[in-house]
Amino acid sequence: MPKVKEKRVGFVIDMTPLVDITFLLLTFFMFTAKFKSEAESEQKFVIERPKSSADTSKIPEKDLAVIKVAFTDSTKVDTAYYYEMTTEKDWLAVREKSNSLTAEQKAKAQIRVTKDQLNEVVNSTYRINSKTKFAIDGDKGIRFKWISDAMDILRKNKFTSFNYVTDKVQ
Amino acid sequence: MSGGGALSGGGKTKRGKVGKRKKIKRVGFHLDMTPLVDITFLLLTFFMFTTTMATPQIMEMTVPPDIDTPVDVKESELMTLLLDDDGKIYWFMAKEKAVATTFNEIKAIALRENLAQKNRLITVLKVGESTAYGNAIKILDQLNLAEVGITEQISKDIDKDGKPTKRQRKFTLLLLDEKDKDKIKESAL
Numbered sequence: 001m002p003k004v005k006e007k008r009v010g011f012v013i014d015m016t017p018l019v020d021i022t023f024l025l026l027t028f029f030m031f032t033a034k035f036k037s038e039a040e041s042e043q044k045f046v047i048e049r050p051k052s053s054a055d056t057s058k059i060p061e062k063d064l065a066v067i068k069v070a071f072t073d074s075t076k077v078d079t080a081y082y083y084e085m086t087t088e089k090d091w092l093a094v095r096e097k098s099n100s101l102t103a104e105q106k107a108k109a110q111i112r113v114t115k116d117q118l119n120e121v122v123n124s125t126y127r128i129n130s131k132t133k134f135a136i137d138g139d140k141g142i143r144f145k146w147i148s149d150a151m152d153i154l155r156k157n158k159f160t161s162f163n164y165v166t167d168k169v170q
Numbered sequence: 171m172s173g174g175g176a177l178s179g180g181g182k183t184k185r186g187k188v189g190k191r192k193k194i195k196r197v198g199f200h201l202d203m204t205p206l207v208d209i210t211f212l213l214l215t216f217f218m219f220t221t222t223m224a225t226p227q228i229m230e231m232t233v234p235p236d237i238d239t240p241v242d243v244k245e246s247e248l249m250t251l252l253l254d255d256d257g258k259i260y261w262f263m264a265k266e267k268a269v270a271t272t273f274n275e276i277k278a279i280a281l282r283e284n285l286a287q288k289n290r291l292i293t294v295l296k297v298g299e300s301t302a303y304g305n306a307i308k309i310l311d312q313l314n315l316a317e318v319g320i321t322e323q324i325s326k327d328i329d330k331d332g333k334p335t336k337r338q339r340k341f342t343l344l345l346l347d348e349k350d351k352d353k354i355k356e357s358a359l
Contacts (some may be wrong), residue, residue: 022210050307052229053315055337059228135228140304144297148345151233158237163228164307
């Protein structure tokens with residue numbers, strides 16, 4: 001005897017828990033999302049940071065000035081200093097005050113500087129906000145001379161305490 | 171999608187106030203939630219892919235201020251670590267001969283020497299100009315790891331006020347000079 005085929009008119013899945021979780025995740029990711037700063041979006045190079053395990057402190061977000069030293073192309077030969085600051089007001093004032101910067105440099109949020117210009121901007125930074133914290137963000141393959149020179153510049157301008165930006169060991 | 175919208179709020183009847191209007195009994199209503207869920211998923215995937223969880227961390231560093239007057243230090247309280255241009259590491263106490271070492275041994279050496287001379291030992295790290303910056307950070311990291319153990323041991327000592335002794339870290343970072351290079355050559359003989 002053949003079974004009587006039940007006619008299905010449709011079925012209902014309760015999607016409430018799914019939507020609940022989705023909203024929860026959405027709000028979580030929305031609140032934790034941090035968008036690239038103007039300086040970072042101008043950046044055309046990638047820094048492969050050295051790994052460290054001991055220090056677990058996070059990078060400060062306020063009154064921070066970053067000196068980036070990175071390979072500017074894949075040949076890993078060309079290097080330059082890049083300078084940026086997180087506090088917009090100070091950064092504008094610093095760029096205004098540093099006379100050796102070209103108009104093109106002054107218009108940018110992350111500027112490529114020579115060693116002498118770096119010295120000048122660090123000096124202007126000290127004059128405008130001596131509480132600025134410094135971070136050196138260098139590629140791990142860079143020659144130590146570059147970092148050492150940057151450290152000398154900082155020390156000469158009375159910033160004897162600064163930070164190295166590192167990545168956490170996984 | 172209709173499942174989400176089936177929360178029938180219209181089933182409740184208001185008590186007390188009875189209006190003149192003819193009451194329509196609502197059995198429930200359907201709200202098409204498909205577009206809402208679509209957009210939500212879209213946003214969710216967007217935020218999930220754009221967020222980077224690992225924010226960079228920092229390693230603190232303090233260098234001595236720029237002063238012209240040299241400070242005299244006892245040589246016996248001086249531990250020197252040399253990192254040459256090829257990334258090889260050597261270490262010595264005072265004026266002893268430089269001994270080759272590896273990244274993994276630094277922590278143990280720093281711990282041992284620091285505990286032998288509590289709070290008096292000055293650590294000097296001399297780094298070659300052409301060595302990779304990552305190597306210098308690796309050594310600093312090892313020294314920082316050793317610092318945890320040192321602080322712990324030193325704080326066990328109780329001073330005369332009954333308080334644990336405070337750790338005073340003495341550290342400098344310099345460039346490798348010719349004299350150090352000779353020292354490295356000497357150790358290879």
